[in-house]
Amino acid sequence: MKLVQKSPTPQELLAFQQANSSATWDEMRNINWNAACTCMKQAIIDQSGLCAYCECKISADQPHRCRIEHFHPKADSSQNKNWHLDWQNMLATCNGGESEGSTAEPLPANLSCDAYKNHMITITKGALQIQVEQCIFSPLHLPSFPNIFAFDKGTGHLEPDQSACSQTAIDADKLNNTSRCSILTVKGWHGCAVR
Secondary structure, three states: OOOOOOOOOHHHHHHHHHHHHOOOHHHHHHHHHHHHHHHHHHHHHOOOEEEOOOOOOOOOOOOOHHEEEEEEOOOOOOOOOHHOOOOHHHHEOOOOEEOOOOOOOOOOOOOOOHHHHHHHHHHOOOOOOHHHHOOOOOOOOOOOOOEEEEEEEEOOOOEEEHHHHHOOOHHHHHHHHHHHHOOOOOOOOOOOOOO
C-alpha cells in the first residue's frame, strides 16, 4: 500500500451529486453508468494503475478484475454525509481475496485488500463501534516518506518496515492491521500478479 493522491472530483460525479444528493453508489451506476465509469477510470489514473491496497496492476479495460471500493463503509449513516458519492472515499482496487477454502492461509489470514478491512469492521461492529479509520490507515493518509512497508521475499508479504516506522509517530497496531490489507503472496493467491 502506498499514498494515493486524489485528483479533483470528476465533473460527471459532481453533476450527479447535485441532481441526486442522497443517491447510493448502486443507484448512480444504474442511473448514470458513465459517471461510475469515469470515477473508476480517474481513480485508476490517480493510483498509477495499481490497486490501492496490494498494488497489483489493475485496468479500466478489465472491469471484471477491478472495482471502486469505498474505504469508509457506505452504510454509515452516523454523520450527515453521503459516503456513497464522496470522491475522497472512492478507491480503485482489485477484487481482493476471500478464499474460504484455502488451507495454506485460513481465514482471516488470507483476507486481503478490502476483505481484511471489512473483517476488521465486522469484528469491531456492535461491541466498540470503531470507525475503520481508527483501525486501518487509508491509502489517502499514509506518509509519503519514509516508505513504511517492506516486501518480505521469504514469505511474499508486505510487512511494516520497523526502521522506517521508528522515524515517524505511527501507531504500530494500526500499521499491522493496514499491512494485512496489503498482503500479497509470491504465488499471488488472490489473483494478482506479483510486480
